[in-house]
Amino acid sequence: MIRPHRRHPLFLAFLLHRTSGILLALFLPVHFWVLSLALTDAAAFDGFIRFTDLAVVKLAEGLLIFLLAVHIFGGLRLMALEWLPWTAMQKQLAAGAIALSCFVSATFFLQVI
């Protein structure tokens, strides 16, 4: 439950940025471990590649791309906020970052499905 004083767009942007960061950090070790299989255990690696053909895994990949995109675009907004001349439309920029991430991840998903 989000407490009342946090129910505003830029807090939600903050929440999304932090959550996506944590989830990406959790994903990375798994990602590297799977990559390492290519060197250490080719059969297991091939098995894993077949597993990624499942539609539900494709969907999870789409979600992963969304997390990555939203973290990048949200991060760029924050860096611009802190280091470039001030732009007043922070809420719109945050919403734009999310919209762009939806677009990128949906495009990815439609291509792999």
Next chain:
Amino acid sequence: MNEPVKTRRVSIWRGEGETGQFETYDVPAYDNQTVLDVVSHIQHYIDPSLSYRFACRVGMCGSCAMMVNGEPRWTCRTHVNKVAGQDVLEIAPLRNLPVIKDLATNMDPFFDKWVKAEAVHHSSASRDEEMMVVLPDDAERKKADAGIECINCAVCYAACDTVAGNADYLGPAALQRAWTLYNDARDAGKQTILEAVSGAGGCHNCHAQGGCSHYCPNELNPMQAIAGLKQATTRAMLKGKL
């Protein structure tokens, strides 16, 4: 005043220091009633021992801020009808400040931080010198003017989660005033200000969640001022001045 059509149940925080609880009161509900009107009604007609703070009633003095349904607000300019969805009205002392009694908080930590942030005038001339000409459309002056209407209400301070998590964080209002003075041509303490706002509790703690700017009743933008300080302190550091 028009006849009350109904009464409204209101929960008010009662207690001294860190201990207390919400108590409920039935208050006549009027059109155009402010949250401060509700609190005053309780103190005038139901329980005179209720402590709270206000002065001007018109949004000038900044002394009446409280948490209303969990959000920091200036109560004298907050209409009950606009904030009490489903007739729930919960009024508590301002967040992030120690409670003295009931709805009155101790504002000392808030104001002490203004001094800590060097958000005080550092004079650059004596009374015997010519008065400096400050042009209103000068770019620097415009930056200073952006935050000049702060009424020290601490609404932003109560909204800030960084203040909640770090007792040393100077907070949005003090940092905004430091930025105002940094851009004031008459202030001779620019370096002192940058040193004060770049320390452990300084501007770089800000997470840019913008709660301060979202809630500031005067529609000021402390988040923007803090971004200005972040840039100014970084520039000074790169030049070896910090």
